[in-house]
Amino acid sequence: MDAHIRIEGVTFYRGDRMIFDDISMEIPRGQITAIMGPSGTGKTTLLRLIGGQLVPNAGHVYVDGQDVAALSRSELYTLRKRMGMLFQSGALLTDLSVFENVAFPLREHTRMGEDMLRDMVLMKLESVGLRGAHALMPAELSGGMARRVALARSIALDPDLIMYDEPFTGLDPITMATIVTLIRRLNDAVGITSLLVSHDIHETLSIADVVYLISEGKVVERGTPDTLSNSNSAWVKQFLQGLPDGPVPFHYPAPSLAEDFLGQRDA
Amino acid sequence: MLDGFAALGHATLAALQKLGRAFLFLLATLGGLPALLPRPRLLLKEFFSVGVLSLLIIVVSGLFVGMVLGLQGYVTLSKFGAEESLGVVVALSLVRELGPVVTALLFAGRAGSALTAEIGLMKSTEQLSGMEMMAVDPVKRVIGPRYAAGFLSMPLLAAMFSAVGVLGGYFVGVGIVGVDEGSFWSQMQSGVDWREDVLNGVIKSIVFGFVVSWIAVFEGYDCVPTSEGVSQATTRTVVHSALAVLGLDFVLTGLMFS
Ligand SMILES: Nc1ncnc2c1ncn2[C@@H]1O[C@H](COP(=O)(O)OP(=O)(O)OP(=O)(O)O)[C@@H](O)[C@H]1O
Ligand SMILES: [Mg+2]
Numbered sequence: 001m002d003a004h005i006r007i008e009g010v011t012f013y014r015g016d017r018m019i020f021d022d023i024s025m026e027i028p029r030g031q032i033t034a035i036m037g038p039s040g041t042g043k044t045t046l047l048r049l050i051g052g053q054l055v056p057n058a059g060h061v062y063v064d065g066q067d068v069a070a071l072s073r074s075e076l077y078t079l080r081k082r083m084g085m086l087f088q089s090g091a092l093l094t095d096l097s098v099f100e101n102v103a104f105p106l107r108e109h110t111r112m113g114e115d116m117l118r119d120m121v122l123m124k125l126e127s128v129g130l131r132g133a134h135a136l137m138p139a140e141l142s143g144g145m146a147r148r149v150a151l152a153r154s155i156a157l158d159p160d161l162i163m164y165d166e167p168f169t170g171l172d173p174i175t176m177a178t179i180v181t182l183i184r185r186l187n188d189a190v191g192i193t194s195l196l197v198s199h200d201i202h203e204t205l206s207i208a209d210v211v212y213l214i215s216e217g218k219v220v221e222r223g224t225p226d227t228l229s230n231s232n233s234a235w236v237k238q239f240l241q242g243l244p245d246g247p248v249p250f251h252y253p254a255p256s257l258a259e260d261f262l263g264q265r266d267a
Numbered sequence: 268m269l270d271g272f273a274a275l276g277h278a279t280l281a282a283l284q285k286l287g288r289a290f291l292f293l294l295a296t297l298g299g300l301p302a303l304l305p306r307p308r309l310l311l312k313e314f315f316s317v318g319v320l321s322l323l324i325i326v327v328s329g330l331f332v333g334m335v336l337g338l339q340g341y342v343t344l345s346k347f348g349a350e351e352s353l354g355v356v357v358a359l360s361l362v363r364e365l366g367p368v369v370t371a372l373l374f375a376g377r378a379g380s381a382l383t384a385e386i387g388l389m390k391s392t393e394q395l396s397g398m399e400m401m402a403v404d405p406v407k408r409v410i411g412p413r414y415a416a417g418f419l420s421m422p423l424l425a426a427m428f429s430a431v432g433v434l435g436g437y438f439v440g441v442g443i444v445g446v447d448e449g450s451f452w453s454q455m456q457s458g459v460d461w462r463e464d465v466l467n468g469v470i471k472s473i474v475f476g477f478v479v480s481w482i483a484v485f486e487g488y489d490c491v492p493t494s495e496g497v498s499q500a501t502t503r504t505v506v507h508s509a510l511a512v513l514g515l516d517f518v519l520t521g522l523m524f525s
Contacts, residue, residue, distance in 0.1 A: 051400050080402035091397030094389075105401045108408070153401075
């Protein structure tokens, strides 16, 4: 089984703060890999490293065997055409309608005729249940609808790798189930490699083939959903069951309470 | 004391770095312009929002500036019994100075600030980085058309300003205070030189268009991607554009008319 993405010894800093500490991962081709971890551990950062928007301070990120940070601009763009990314915020272009947003990558990268383009766009919108909303502007969409449009846009070019940053947040149960099925179907039907960042433990474990749990710059655990559910590790148990007490850090790194509240009042 | 020096050093370094970024950004923008040729619609759309929507304020301001010139010019000229020269005075002031300069200042406030805010908001809502991930270069797709629309509209707007201003001067001079119509126009015709006055005015407005548009798109692209960052960038666009225009106007006038 070959790896679509290989992360080798990546260390990454934001200012003085270490986000990743010599982290290594493999994302198998044609499968759904989930990345989970507490808020603020750097999941979005990891996707940006893979997409070449950030450059690691040490180590390498290989996509399709190419070292992303070493690519020239045009090589990077060629690589990105085969990569879809669903942003946490959706990142729709606010001056374009829903239709034009989904059409955007097609217009930029293909010489498709207007009729065929229309069919393609409506088909992609249909798959997220929003064909009827094609004439709306992004400002007229709810948060969940915007994310579904963004999802339709990220699959417009039929990429062979899609990165989903929190695709389930803000969706109602029915839409959520539809999106889960859609992700699974994209994967089964065309063999897309999917990288899924999510906090929704139930949904994620139900579709992922491989799960990585990361925290404080390290991989805490890697395994199939089954092995994780049966894991004995206190960390994994606490995270998957959402218990308030245990080894998983909830606080952003901070000085001790006593220092903050009782310490230097005059400072 | 040392702290003061250190702060000064930091500020200078930061300013130089920003200037460096601005130049690299300009090169990238200019380099991306040929990509617009096969897609004129992108440019037309921006031309509309940058140029056409600035038209109203330019026309109204031009009219009033021209009318004021007519009044002031008349009051001063009539002291020397030279009211007939009112046409030349109005036209020269507009074509050489007020047209390019006031247009550029209004443009910075009307279109420049809007450009900065729009691009800054696109940055802070991840639209620019979303584009990058779709393998679309935002400098070519977003910045290029806006920049080109900015510097192409400036000379046209300045010409419009001067033309309307001359009409304003005519209304007041000939219509209200009663300067002779024939001498108003004929003096203007003989007193305004194509190359010396009109062409130099056009060159000025081209330079201003280039600089003001550059400042506007760069501030947007370089802003801190937060609401506060965008608002500060917008303010900087207006302030820096105004300073740049007035400073450059002095330099250009010195070069052209000395
Ligand atoms: N532009 C930035 N500048 C400085 N620090 C940043 C920036 N973006 C993120 N960070 C820091 O990097 C860390 C990781 O951020 P990231 O967005 O990757 O977290 P995340 O795991 O995606 O969290 P969430 O689940 O809440 O989306 C955070 O602690 C944040 O403080
Ligand atoms: Mg995130």
